[in-house]
Amino acid sequence: MPDPGFGLYIHWPFCQAKCPYCDFNSHIWNNIDQDDWTEAYLREINRVADETGDRILRSVFFGGGTPSLMEGRTVERILDRVRRNWRLENNIEITLEANPTSVEAARFTAYRQAGVTRVSLGLQALNDEDLRGLGRLHTSREGLKALDVAREVFERVSFDLIYARQNQTVTAWQAELDRALSFEPSHLSLYQLTIENGTAFGDRFDRGKLDGLPDEDLGTALWDMTQDRTERAGLPAYEISNHAKPGEESRHNLIYWQGGDYAGIGPGSHGRLTLGGRRWSTESVKDPGTWLQASRTGSAETRRALSEAEVLQEKLLMGLRLSDGVMLSSQDEMRIFKNIKYLYDLNLVTLDQGELRLTRAGRPLLNAVLDRLLNG
Numbered sequence: 389m390p391d392p393g394f395g396l397y398i399h400w401p402f403c404q405a406k407c408p409y410c411d412f413n414s415h416i417w418n419n420i421d422q423d424d425w426t427e428a429y430l431r432e433i434n435r436v437a438d439e440t441g442d443r444i445l446r447s448v449f450f451g452g453g454t455p456s457l458m459e460g461r462t463v464e465r466i467l468d469r470v471r472r473n474w475r476l477e478n479n480i481e482i483t484l485e486a487n488p489t490s491v492e493a494a495r496f497t498a499y500r501q502a503g504v505t506r507v508s509l510g511l512q513a514l515n516d517e518d519l520r521g522l523g524r525l526h527t528s529r530e531g532l533k534a535l536d537v538a539r540e541v542f543e544r545v546s547f548d549l550i551y552a553r554q555n556q557t558v559t560a561w562q563a564e565l566d567r568a569l570s571f572e573p574s575h576l577s578l579y580q581l582t583i584e585n586g587t588a589f590g591d592r593f594d595r596g597k598l599d600g601l602p603d604e605d606l607g608t609a610l611w612d613m614t615q616d617r618t619e620r621a622g623l624p625a626y627e628i629s630n631h632a633k634p635g636e637e638s639r640h641n642l643i644y645w646q647g648g649d650y651a652g653i654g655p656g657s658h659g660r661l662t663l664g665g666r667r668w669s670t671e672s673v674k675d676p677g678t679w680l681q682a683s684r685t686g687s688a689e690t691r692r693a694l695s696e697a698e699v700l701q702e703k704l705l706m707g708l709r710l711s712d713g714v715m716l717s718s719q720d721e722m723r724i725f726k727n728i729k730y731l732y733d734l735n736l737v738t739l740d741q742g743e744l745r746l747t748r749a750g751r752p753l754l755n756a757v758l759d760r761l762l763n764g
Contacts (some may be wrong), residue, residue, distance in 0.1 A: 491582060
């Protein structure tokens with residue numbers, strides 16, 4: 389497999405509201421001093437570049453939170469500092485996540501002028517009732533208007549939808565998905581709703597207050613239909629939840645899934661860096677105020693070296709999400725051969741010259757497959 393390259397992730401932790409399904413590090417803050425925050429990001433960029441500045445940067449990803457709450461000047465100053473610290477790949481991908489409620493044509497134009505090349509828009513649903521159920525602040529009309537604005541400004545636009553929602557039928561999801569595909573997207577992220585601990589949905593679920601979630605059979609039917617419709621539309625799944633026309637895959641996310649190096653900057657951000665012949669896990673403090681203060685006095689980041697077993701675990705956790713699978717070394721293959729054979733006999737994986745892949749039957753069972761591979 390080709391070298392996935394080196395990427396930079398920048399986490400903006402602020403949102404207008406906390407969605408009930410979201411377990412990301414996001415916070416509701418008022419009176420954000422964007423100049424103060426920009427200076428903090430610039431300091432952290434300088435710190436990371438001191439260790440990695442000899443590498444060619446393939447991608448930058450502004451995630452959150454809601455990065456589209458950032459002022460155009462904030463994004464411009466950050467990207468100017470990035471350019472000063474790294475050599476950039478000729479066709480570098482610079483992505484910014486956006487919520488429809490914060491989309492403004494003038495702000496998007498400022499992002500484009502600053503160097504952003506791709507926008508990922510969180511539509512999540514195309515009808516108002518389900519948007520309210522998901523705790524979203526925008527209407528379906530506002531979401532589609534934001535999509536129009538994004539397409540006017542950027543050549544590369546992706547959007548997200550969540551399915552397997554409460555009381556959602558296969559027929560209803562098919563109609564909604566077909567409508568989404570009618571917009572002829574080049575990249576589409578389709579996530580099955582998952583109930584995470586520590587979220588509002590997780591709390592409701594624990595109290596028996598979250599009715600209408602799909603059972604296993606319905607979840608499988610929704611999955612199968614999703615794969616069929618997207619493949620027919622020319623957007624096959626290149627990753628468990630991500631679909632794209634050939635050549636329009638998210639280059640930044642491929643760095644994650646293919647085991648490349650990436651630096652994380654911002655509250656709660658994670659990174660994986662190869663330094664001194666070892667692979668390191670990095671993690672920044674989650675609390676925005678604590679992170680901001682730490683950036684003034686030193687580093688807001690902790691790191692630890694990963695063991696060989698952890699490196700293999702991450703290789704499988706990330707690489708098997710891809711339709712291309714993961715390339716195992718002969719040593720890796722020997723360590724888990726018995727587990728691979730068990731899954732092969734069930735037609736859940738294939739193994740060809742060291743390349744381990746999930747089959748169509750195995751893809752919706754990713755977690756169970758991983759558990760078998762890693763735990764026997």
